[in-house]
Amino acid sequence: MLQGPKTALEQVRAIASAPGSPLELLEFDEVDDGGLHIHVSIDCSGIPHHQGGMPLRARERFHILVPKGFPFEVPVLVVSHKRFLGFPHVYWGYYLCLYQAPETEWNPSDGMLGFTERVDLFLRNAAAGTLDRVGAPMHPPTTPASRRNDLPTVIPKADTPPTEGHTWFGFATIENISRRRIDITGWKSILDEEWPDGPVAAAVLLNGPLSHQFPSTIGELITALQERGVNRNTLSLLLRCGLIQTEADAPLLLIIGAPMRGIKGAEGPKQHLTAWWIDPETANRLRLAMPKTTDSEELRSLRADFEHTYFTILEQQRVHWCPLFEDRPEIIVRRDGGTPAGWFRGKSVTVWGCGAIGAQIAEGVARAGAARLNLYDNARIKPGVLLRQPYDDVEVGDFKADALKQRLQRIRPDLMIHAQVADVRQGVLDREDWHDGADIVFDATASRSVLAKLEWTRKTHFHRVPIISLVFGPRARKGMLLVVGPGHSGGPFDASRSAKLRLLTDKRGKKYLEDFFPQTAGHAFQPEPGCSEPTFIGSYSDVASLSHLMLNAVPEILESLHPSEAEARFYSPSIDAPDNTGQLRYRIDGRLQSHDLTSGFEIRISRSAWLQMQRHINQSAWRFGRRVETGGILLGERDESLKLMWVDEFSAPPRDSTLTATEFICGTEGTAKLHEQRNRVSRGSVRYVGMWHTHPDSLPVPSATDIQAMALLSDETGGLLAHSLMIIIGTPYQRLALATYAFSQAELREGRFTRLCAVSHPPSALQAAGS
Known part of the structure; x- marks a missing residue:
C-alpha cells in the first residue's frame, strides 16, 4: 500500500x-x-x-x-x-x-x-435543505464527460431570450470561430417571420429544471425532455428545423437550456445551457427521414418508419455533450469586478505610443472592457525590444501600432480599435480634434517635445478630457505618473513643472529628482552603436509591474480629483525603501490664467502667489495708506516657444523702490541676488520674469513710468531675447482687476508699444471682505 x-x-x-x-x-x-x-x-x-x-x-x-x-x-x-x-x-x-x-x-x-x-x-x-442557501449562487448542473476529445467548445455570448414561463423553441445563431470553438451570438424564435441566414443551432429553452446530472444517453435525454413537455415528435420537428438551416454533411448542434442558474431564492433563475453535438453522419440520416412536398404517400410512410427505427437505435447511444464555457453577461461575474480597472469599462481610450509603457496600458484597458481604443505610434518593432515589449519575433519590422492592434483584436474581437502609424506631434497634435473624442488620453511616448506640443495645442484648442502621462526612470526602477483633470489650467507639461517644484521642497524627493529632473544629463543608454534614440534599462517584469501599478492608480485619482486639479505620483516599488519613500503624492491646484492678447502669451499664476500678492497689498495699505501704489518683482518661468509664463512668487518692493499715490517705481536693489538664489534652488524653474504693481482705484493700464522701470529691471536680470512680464492690479469699485502684459526687449528699449487690455477679476480676499 x-x-x-x-x-x-x-x-x-x-x-x-x-x-x-x-x-x-x-x-x-x-x-x-x-x-x-x-x-x-x-x-x-x-x-x-x-x-x-x-x-x-x-x-x-x-x-x-x-x-x-x-x-x-x-x-x-x-x-x-x-x-x-x-x-x-x-x-x-x-x-x-x-x-x-x-x-x-x-x-x-x-x-x-x-x-x-x-x-x-x-x-x-x-x-x-440548505446546501444551496438562499442568496447564494446555485451550483450549476453537470453533464457527463464525452468520450470524444475532438468536439468543439461552445461559448454562449448572448443572453437567452425571456421564456415567460413557457418552453421556448428556436435557433441559436452561431459563429464558427475555429475548428475547436463555436460562439453563440444571438437567439431567434422559431415563430419569427424570418429565420436566420447564417449558421445556426437548434435550441430549446425549458420552463423547468432538469436533474443536476444531465442524461448520458440519447434515450435518457428524450425521456427527460418528455417529462418536461417536449415529446419525441416535438423534438423531431425541432431537429428538422435545425437541419433545414444547416448545410448537408455538416454536424448539427442542439442547445438545451433549463432554468438552473443564478441566486438561490431569486426570482427567475437563468437558463443553464448545454450543447448536444450530432455528428454529420447522424445528421444526414435524420435528413433522410425528413418528408418532402414531392413525396408519395408510400415514401412519406417509409421515411416515418425509418425515423422511428433510427430513433430507437439512437436511444442506446451516448449523448456527446460539447464543452461549454459561459460568457453571457447575465451569467458571468467579471473576475475584475470591484477593481480599479472597472473604471475603463465602456470608455473610449486614446494611447499615444505603443512601446514598453503604451503597449501595457493599451492591453490593460482592453482587457478591462474599454469600448474603443485609439493607438498612435510611428516606430517599427526592432529585435531588441522583444525582451520587454509584448511583440513576437515574427512581427519584427512591422509597425508597433498595427501589431498591437492585431494582438488586442485577438484578445477582444469585439473591441473597436483605430490604429494609425503616425508621429503624434504631426499626426495628432496638428489637429483641432487631437483628443479623438475619447474619455481619457494616455501619453506614453516619454517625449518632452510631445508634452510641449500638447501644451501648445491644448492651449489653442482646449478640450475637457483627462490626460495621463507615464514615464520611467533610466533603469525602470522609478515611475512618474501625471494625471491632469479635464479642466486643469495646463497639461502634463505644466503639471510636471509643478511636480518638480514640490519635489524640491520635500526631503523625500531627492531620489526622484535625479531620475526625472537631473541637474546635468546623465549617461544615456543607447542599445545600438550610433543609436540616436536613448532609452532606459529594464526587463519585461520591470516594465509590466510598474506600468500596471501606475495604471491602477489612475481611476482612484480621477474619482477624487476635482476637474481643475492635477496629481503627480512618484513610484519606487522596491524592497530598498524602508523609509516609506516608495510612493509620493502631490495634489496640484489649477492656476489663475490671464492673457496678453497682443503678444499671445498666456500667464499662469499659482494660487499661493496670488494670495502672497494680496498680503503685500494689505501690508502696504496698512503702512502707507490704501491709495499708495505698491509692487515688486515676479519670480517664475517663461517658455518663449510655447508663449507661456508661470508666476510662482510676488516679491515685496525692493528697498530702493518709490511708492507714492501717483506712481510705483520698482527698485533694483537685491533683485539680481534674489533671481540667482531662486534660480539655483529651483534648478532653473523659478527666476526673474518681470514686475508687478498696483493701480489703486483705477484700471490696470501700463504707463510710460511703468515701462521705464521694467526696462531697468530687465537689464539687471532679464535675457536679451526674453519677454518680460508686467502684472498690474487695479482696484476699481473695490474689486481686484488683473491685467498682464508680456513686453519684448525691443518694446522696452524703445518705450513704444500698442496693447489690447484684457482685464479679469479673479477671486480675492478684498472681494470676500467687502461681500
Missing part, C-alpha cells in the same frame, strides 16, 4: 476509535491504480431533518475513494444507491460533491479529519 492511502487509513481508524465517534470503519479495498476504497458507516440519527431536506436513515453507509496522491489529492465520497438522486450537489445519483472548489477548499494538512468534518457539514446542510 502506498504511503498516502496508508496514512488515510490510519487517520480513519483513529477517528473511528475516538470515544463517541459517529463513524464506523467497516472494511477497505486496495485498487489497481494504487488508491484505496474505505467503506464506513455514519450515525445520522442526531442530524435534524427539515422539510425539503435530504432524508437520512439512522445509519448511512458511504464509500471514501482515496486517491494514490493523498493528501495532495482530495478524496471522493460516494454511495451505492440512488436515494439521494435529485438533491443538490448529488451527481449520477451516487456522487456527493463536497467541495465546490477543491483547489482552494481542500487543505492537505487537515487530512482525513478535515475530510470527515466536511462530510458532517454536508450531511447536516443536506438534511436541512
Whole structure:
C-alpha cells in the first residue's frame, strides 16, 4: 500500500476509535491504480431533518475513494444507491460533491479529519435543505464527460431570450470561430417571420429544471425532455428545423437550456445551457427521414418508419455533450469586478505610443472592457525590444501600432480599435480634434517635445478630457505618473513643472529628482552603436509591474480629483525603501490664467502667489495708506516657444523702490541676488520674469513710468531675447482687476508699444471682505 492511502487509513481508524465517534470503519479495498476504497458507516440519527431536506436513515453507509496522491489529492465520497438522486450537489445519483472548489477548499494538512468534518457539514446542510442557501449562487448542473476529445467548445455570448414561463423553441445563431470553438451570438424564435441566414443551432429553452446530472444517453435525454413537455415528435420537428438551416454533411448542434442558474431564492433563475453535438453522419440520416412536398404517400410512410427505427437505435447511444464555457453577461461575474480597472469599462481610450509603457496600458484597458481604443505610434518593432515589449519575433519590422492592434483584436474581437502609424506631434497634435473624442488620453511616448506640443495645442484648442502621462526612470526602477483633470489650467507639461517644484521642497524627493529632473544629463543608454534614440534599462517584469501599478492608480485619482486639479505620483516599488519613500503624492491646484492678447502669451499664476500678492497689498495699505501704489518683482518661468509664463512668487518692493499715490517705481536693489538664489534652488524653474504693481482705484493700464522701470529691471536680470512680464492690479469699485502684459526687449528699449487690455477679476480676499 502506498504511503498516502496508508496514512488515510490510519487517520480513519483513529477517528473511528475516538470515544463517541459517529463513524464506523467497516472494511477497505486496495485498487489497481494504487488508491484505496474505505467503506464506513455514519450515525445520522442526531442530524435534524427539515422539510425539503435530504432524508437520512439512522445509519448511512458511504464509500471514501482515496486517491494514490493523498493528501495532495482530495478524496471522493460516494454511495451505492440512488436515494439521494435529485438533491443538490448529488451527481449520477451516487456522487456527493463536497467541495465546490477543491483547489482552494481542500487543505492537505487537515487530512482525513478535515475530510470527515466536511462530510458532517454536508450531511447536516443536506438534511436541512440548505446546501444551496438562499442568496447564494446555485451550483450549476453537470453533464457527463464525452468520450470524444475532438468536439468543439461552445461559448454562449448572448443572453437567452425571456421564456415567460413557457418552453421556448428556436435557433441559436452561431459563429464558427475555429475548428475547436463555436460562439453563440444571438437567439431567434422559431415563430419569427424570418429565420436566420447564417449558421445556426437548434435550441430549446425549458420552463423547468432538469436533474443536476444531465442524461448520458440519447434515450435518457428524450425521456427527460418528455417529462418536461417536449415529446419525441416535438423534438423531431425541432431537429428538422435545425437541419433545414444547416448545410448537408455538416454536424448539427442542439442547445438545451433549463432554468438552473443564478441566486438561490431569486426570482427567475437563468437558463443553464448545454450543447448536444450530432455528428454529420447522424445528421444526414435524420435528413433522410425528413418528408418532402414531392413525396408519395408510400415514401412519406417509409421515411416515418425509418425515423422511428433510427430513433430507437439512437436511444442506446451516448449523448456527446460539447464543452461549454459561459460568457453571457447575465451569467458571468467579471473576475475584475470591484477593481480599479472597472473604471475603463465602456470608455473610449486614446494611447499615444505603443512601446514598453503604451503597449501595457493599451492591453490593460482592453482587457478591462474599454469600448474603443485609439493607438498612435510611428516606430517599427526592432529585435531588441522583444525582451520587454509584448511583440513576437515574427512581427519584427512591422509597425508597433498595427501589431498591437492585431494582438488586442485577438484578445477582444469585439473591441473597436483605430490604429494609425503616425508621429503624434504631426499626426495628432496638428489637429483641432487631437483628443479623438475619447474619455481619457494616455501619453506614453516619454517625449518632452510631445508634452510641449500638447501644451501648445491644448492651449489653442482646449478640450475637457483627462490626460495621463507615464514615464520611467533610466533603469525602470522609478515611475512618474501625471494625471491632469479635464479642466486643469495646463497639461502634463505644466503639471510636471509643478511636480518638480514640490519635489524640491520635500526631503523625500531627492531620489526622484535625479531620475526625472537631473541637474546635468546623465549617461544615456543607447542599445545600438550610433543609436540616436536613448532609452532606459529594464526587463519585461520591470516594465509590466510598474506600468500596471501606475495604471491602477489612475481611476482612484480621477474619482477624487476635482476637474481643475492635477496629481503627480512618484513610484519606487522596491524592497530598498524602508523609509516609506516608495510612493509620493502631490495634489496640484489649477492656476489663475490671464492673457496678453497682443503678444499671445498666456500667464499662469499659482494660487499661493496670488494670495502672497494680496498680503503685500494689505501690508502696504496698512503702512502707507490704501491709495499708495505698491509692487515688486515676479519670480517664475517663461517658455518663449510655447508663449507661456508661470508666476510662482510676488516679491515685496525692493528697498530702493518709490511708492507714492501717483506712481510705483520698482527698485533694483537685491533683485539680481534674489533671481540667482531662486534660480539655483529651483534648478532653473523659478527666476526673474518681470514686475508687478498696483493701480489703486483705477484700471490696470501700463504707463510710460511703468515701462521705464521694467526696462531697468530687465537689464539687471532679464535675457536679451526674453519677454518680460508686467502684472498690474487695479482696484476699481473695490474689486481686484488683473491685467498682464508680456513686453519684448525691443518694446522696452524703445518705450513704444500698442496693447489690447484684457482685464479679469479673479477671486480675492478684498472681494470676500467687502461681500
